[in-house]
Amino acid sequence: MLRTKEQYHEKLSAMRPNIYIGGEKVGREDPRIRPGVRVYDLVFDLAQNPEWKGLATAHSPLINEEVNRFSLLPSNPYELMQKQKLIHLAARRAGGCIQRCMGQDGITALAVCTKEIDAAKGTDYHTRFLEFLRHYQKNDVAGCCAQTDSKGDRLKRPSQQDNPDHYVHVVERRNDGIVVRGYKMSITTVAYAEEMAVVPTRALTEEDRDYAVAFVIPPDTEGVRIITRPVWLRDNNDQDASPFCRLGVSDSVIIFDDVFVPKERVFMCGEWEFGRRMALLFANSHRHSYCGCKPAVSDILCGATMLAAEANNIAKASHVKEKLTEFASAAALAYSAGIAAALYGTLTASGVFFPNEVYANVGRRLTGELIYHEYNILTEIAGGISVTMPFHDDFKRGENVDELKKFIVRNAKLTPEESLKVWKFVEDLGASSMSAWYKIAGVHGGGSPIMETISLGMDYDFEDKKNLARYLAGIDEHLNDSKLRSAEPTMGLSLV
Amino acid sequence: MLRTKEQYHEKLSAMRPNIYIGGEKVGREDPRIRPGVRVYDLVFDLAQNPEWKGLATAHSPLINEEVNRFSLLPSNPYELMQKQKLIHLAARRAGGCIQRCMGQDGITALAVCTKEIDAAKGTDYHTRFLEFLRHYQKNDVAGCCAQTDSKGDRLKRPSQQDNPDHYVHVVERRNDGIVVRGYKMSITTVAYAEEMAVVPTRALTEEDRDYAVAFVIPPDTEGVRIITRPVWLRDNNDQDASPFCRLGVSDSVIIFDDVFVPKERVFMCGEWEFGRRMALLFANSHRHSYCGCKPAVSDILCGATMLAAEANNIAKASHVKEKLTEFASAAALAYSAGIAAALYGTLTASGVFFPNEVYANVGRRLTGELIYHEYNILTEIAGGISVTMPFHDDFKRGENVDELKKFIVRNAKLTPEESLKVWKFVEDLGASSMSAWYKIAGVHGGGSPIMETISLGMDYDFEDKKNLARYLAGIDEHLNDSKLRSAEPTMGLSLV
Amino acid sequence: MLRTKEQYHEKLSAMRPNIYIGGEKVGREDPRIRPGVRVYDLVFDLAQNPEWKGLATAHSPLINEEVNRFSLLPSNPYELMQKQKLIHLAARRAGGCIQRCMGQDGITALAVCTKEIDAAKGTDYHTRFLEFLRHYQKNDVAGCCAQTDSKGDRLKRPSQQDNPDHYVHVVERRNDGIVVRGYKMSITTVAYAEEMAVVPTRALTEEDRDYAVAFVIPPDTEGVRIITRPVWLRDNNDQDASPFCRLGVSDSVIIFDDVFVPKERVFMCGEWEFGRRMALLFANSHRHSYCGCKPAVSDILCGATMLAAEANNIAKASHVKEKLTEFASAAALAYSAGIAAALYGTLTASGVFFPNEVYANVGRRLTGELIYHEYNILTEIAGGISVTMPFHDDFKRGENVDELKKFIVRNAKLTPEESLKVWKFVEDLGASSMSAWYKIAGVHGGGSPIMETISLGMDYDFEDKKNLARYLAGIDEHLNDSKLRSAEPTMGLSLV
């Protein structure tokens, strides 16, 4: 089923109010979280639009129906590329974070890992999971994923924390399910999602057994409390609001206060050896998703910089042109890392085709390293006006309106209204609370550069490079490059 | 006279209301501009404090009295160093921009340039100016400087603009003074200053003669309208507010709508050949001031990063320690550029000792190049919490208060209250509208890196380097390094 | 035919001696150019080796035979990927530059452009070219390409130069061919190639008509003089020489002193409108080739850094591990740009599948921007020893041999001989004339970063980004993203 946004809204309204903002309990129709809801709307709209059929939607062999691509498990490189392309396209329209990718990354991680746990442990999580997935696909569920625990003391493992709730964990095992408690934090979109996947955030030891837990439940389940922070509070009724202003996001702390999870929704429980695997499956899938969305952020910053340069009438200056190519490079390199991750991915036992970790990580890391610099470029070209321009209302009323409309025009080709829209957009994009969010999420979302550095340290074939150097230095007589030898590389080039 | 902040407030209250915020005309007691006023208060307090006597204050030979150092014309390297030191110290307490330096940079530019104009043109601006300066020092006036014109089309000179008001200019010359009109923009502090110096923003040609105008008037002079934008709107009554939250800034567009300036306050009128000189005198003095304040910003970011690292209990991680030294380097290099600018400055005809342009420019440029990167470091170490933490009120009321207080503690050495203050500060500093302002002002205030690059292109002795290369390459037989030869370098080492 | 290196050597010996080194005329058996010849040998060996069949070789539809892949015109994305893979693999063994790719890039440019000229002008260059290509493939010719003219005054176009010879040009048109003269410079490998393609280096105007000339001739053709500079002079007889030391390269100035080119070898003559196209076809194909070789250079630097870290017994230090991932990132991002360039390439009228220019350029630019930094990492980890270690002979004879053998061991796991080989390799790689060549060629070979910046300025779809910003800013009501709309992107995803 491909639902409409109206159906989605109906569902949100029916959910149990367990959202908190500023100390108040509110329902999911609270206007402060609307900007985020509108991003989900945008994805529902894309899937309804016949022009995007086959990209925003896909055929699911599991239920033999057309489904939202965000519900699909990729089974070949092409589907990974289509996912990346859809994220890129949607993120451009969303002005950045498309949010629903997390649900897709969550089911990907669960699909792959349940299969592997079953093989190692004789459990039957994967069957359970597929049953859940049928429901998820059939009902076009807007899902999300909650991974980041509040973590407490970073030097201690979960079971060593003074306060055990710093990581979500099992407190009771029953025949019909389990009871969990603890905190997750920095969870984007959960305030208006219909299901949330919960997965571990790190490698675990045997002592951390209770922390090895994964499940999917509706966010309004009894015992769940969601304290959310809409990123950017704006006047919701402003008729003039630009598309960028109407869209937004919110992040939440989730308190699991002895929450019951029925057995059929439990997908890991105690298999601590797979904590790290599950954590990395979600993280690496999400890093591949970033190779789609971050190029869109570069596109937007590039476009905004071009508008500012035009409004300043310096679009033809050589240093402006040169700086614009930095956005081109940032976008194209990250996108190509996603493409390579797709082509050199791995077919897992579950049938899910999983992106190559090395390429996904270098792509994601690059974007995290560049994000502040990209904003810096916008600032360099735009000048100080984005933080010193009079408030919007000064252009609408009072005795200075006429003068300010003259003041704002620096390029006669633009009307005062257009000039104002340009500078308002530059401000909204580059000098609002939203821009702080985009910079910080740009560094940390899906794992910060230091996490990708650690992943690369594990995944990259450094021994091969050392052997190469030993050969060239004359220490070893022969070079074993068997890994590169076969016509299809070990990295798994697998063209459809 | 060294005034108290109460005297300053009294004066503000008596000024003509010509401030506009969001379309409304307001007086200088409007709470939205209070955070900026408090920064001026801080400077008045320092000068009253006996502990800072001789640093926050200085003896003025002109009036033979102790004056606020921000009213003093430096006459030797040591006084330039003291100015830099005072700015550094005050900026730390102000959480960044100390604002009142601009008044000092304005009088410096006027003092030097009026003397030079008089010598070239036989005018008597300098005498007029000294008369004004006596008043300024005697009354401990809180001054500011308005340089940046709205500029209109960047490719056209002032006299070529479609709208002549894009640069402030003379529209009438009378016996008793002149009438000026036009727009200035991005003018910090003018909304609560008592006098404003107005100087040109660029080199001028003969056709731009009417744009060669400099003067000082009170900001509430008839015909002046100030549309101001307080950087960061906060609840003014919050008793819990941290010092950082209570301090702020505002920037303004100033409309000069046929404003009369009495003759004794006119310090340049038509001497277009000195447009560039006046513009650079202010800019270069201000760039030297930045060598005092930007190290303070690095200090604050360094300290905030340390608090975040401690709250995350990762203060001893090697990558954290390494990153902290980047703040040390940013602060110490910029500060040392200011010191060298002072030592290698020039004694001008006016008796003002002026900082060396090359050192002032490399110092300022460095800070502009690094500011986004410094925020990036804070983000790297702090993590995503600064944009995803629940709102402050969630920690104060409602049913999640107890859990959130547990949630927020990651290092048992800190209480929940301390932890919350740390993260609130990290948010205020790194993820608020204020941080956008600090980044963007950090790039553009006092001239952006590209302006310093242009200045360096003019001021740096590139020919000397080429001659050196010609000698070493064997093209020229002898190396003329007479500029380095004398025991006291041409750069003007002049120890007190 | 797949020739052996012995057959290649035989051919070299038979060529007319027209090579000059240090003022002397020498033949192609001169030991100073042997290190470069050995790189060609390596490619012949790979093609002979059954293990690399299908990668080092390929089936040519043109002559229906198995040919050296460097003689093949790619006809689909997969063949572009195979070319890139072969270059990567061979470059690892060559210790860097594989040299023979230039011949491949040359025939690619000629194939595509001759077809396009014929279509526009009614000429028959393409047929001629295919005839030549049959010969080239059948005889497994070791080709190269000479593009860079000596250029003279950079501010003047070819026809404006005081000395017309600064660009190769036609001086006589005969029935049976043309006569050309002028200088090419910085031409790698021509000193031991069997054929050289000559193509223009820049866009041309109608006045530059005589400079619009492309052809292929043997480098020992009458009138050609090749002044070559072997990069790194070493003792050729050293039995101990490491593989890295035995391999090398040379660059040449080529003087065309009224050289006759027979008609069947002329592939452009006067079609100035195609000067730029031909120049960019070679450049962009070559930039795609760089996406194969430069990752190999990163591999080698990575491996050398690992050996140095091991020899210093600091391999486990966290800053070492972190820095190693920078090589991983450099290699994987450049490689993925090549993959994306292949997948999003274009099928030209000639049947040649040509890499996507945007991806090829961002990949090449990245490598050019990073190369000095990568050497810096090696230096940081290795320490100063690579420039301060006693000469090799000190370890072989004289009274200090025993002490020096003790001195050189810093990690007991390595013998003195191994330690010495490590440090010798680090020196050869990072502190020899060869390393200067690799850094400088790493910046400029195939076009320097500024050339890729210019290419990106032309090829990247900046208008799309501006339109996106106009939509998000609320200036335009609709977003036209038709270019992203179709399931297969305009960029031309074309999976085999």
Added chain:
Amino acid sequence: MLRTKEQYHEKLSAMRPNIYIGGEKVGREDPRIRPGVRVYDLVFDLAQNPEWKGLATAHSPLINEEVNRFSLLPSNPYELMQKQKLIHLAARRAGGCIQRCMGQDGITALAVCTKEIDAAKGTDYHTRFLEFLRHYQKNDVAGCCAQTDSKGDRLKRPSQQDNPDHYVHVVERRNDGIVVRGYKMSITTVAYAEEMAVVPTRALTEEDRDYAVAFVIPPDTEGVRIITRPVWLRDNNDQDASPFCRLGVSDSVIIFDDVFVPKERVFMCGEWEFGRRMALLFANSHRHSYCGCKPAVSDILCGATMLAAEANNIAKASHVKEKLTEFASAAALAYSAGIAAALYGTLTASGVFFPNEVYANVGRRLTGELIYHEYNILTEIAGGISVTMPFHDDFKRGENVDELKKFIVRNAKLTPEESLKVWKFVEDLGASSMSAWYKIAGVHGGGSPIMETISLGMDYDFEDKKNLARYLAGIDEHLNDSKLRSAEPTMGLSLV
């Protein structure tokens, strides 16, 4: 006494031949080390030249005579500034490393530390040292300093090494002196110095007591063997050689094979608690010296880049001008750090005025971080010609001379000879073994960036920054900035 270079040469000739190059024992007149000797000559010449009196020379209160400034102990900030200025000036003429600064840094370290050891331990090293210093000054001795031990396994302290000789240590204590053995490495200039100071290279523990040894002896003392590596072997007789080509350097491994050091030359013996202090005194003094020489290297690279730009006729391109300012910034920031280090230095108990560690370290670190980048700029502007130009002899003889002279001219304002000299210099500077040395020494000489990072971690007042943040965050009520309070800062501003 101010000696002439002839007197210095005479002394060198009289020294015991204990230099080894490539397995051969040679005397100090060996032409391969002449390029380094010429740098010492240059310093002797400067001191003889009346024009540089007072800069290259200074009055020594110790012997009440005019001495070479490199023999003087600085007693105030001005003398530190003069040292820095002399190094800058001489380094420009030397084309880089001035070498003799190390001797000055060595005596500085010994002077300060002996006084402190005596105070703590009741020894009389300082008196002995002053006696030595009288001789050193009176005879204008060309000294050097040997600090870097060969170090062996980096994870082990000196006394833990398998081979005890990896650090120089005492093997016998006699009444009349001590016997030492071990290896020092990477010791610049020792091959042609007349005295060498030997100091520890790291912090020591009680077990390392034998490694706590400092002394000064002539490098030809019995038992000393010096295996030296001249950086860049060139034809010594080339009459055409440019000044840059005639100058050079060599580095040595020194083997101390049971060397007797007479008591009066022993300045530390067993006082392990001062190992770190002595090591840092030399290192930090040397880092201050770098603030003089590295700006000269930037000057030279800047000038070479200008010559290349002129020869390419692109000197007016905006990207060229912009890049040149990077050299200006590198030079001026490092120089200003040295100035600040001098002004904010410390008067030690010995009477030596010692540079501020924080400023010295940020200055030195900056230069180490930038050096590869500076060479990159030269490469960007110069193009590939520096590694592809025919050998010098091709321009002198053979049949291509005329053509090559035409070829080499790209800017009609330069003759062929000048053009050739430009490109030869660019090659010598940027693409020779010498440039590898300058890059690697630029990173590691005097301590690599990671060493300065560690020093900053110890010396920088991080607590002050944290306290500042605690105040601004509202955690602490008061800000204690007493360190900034006093009119003369704790950092020790001490104007002469």
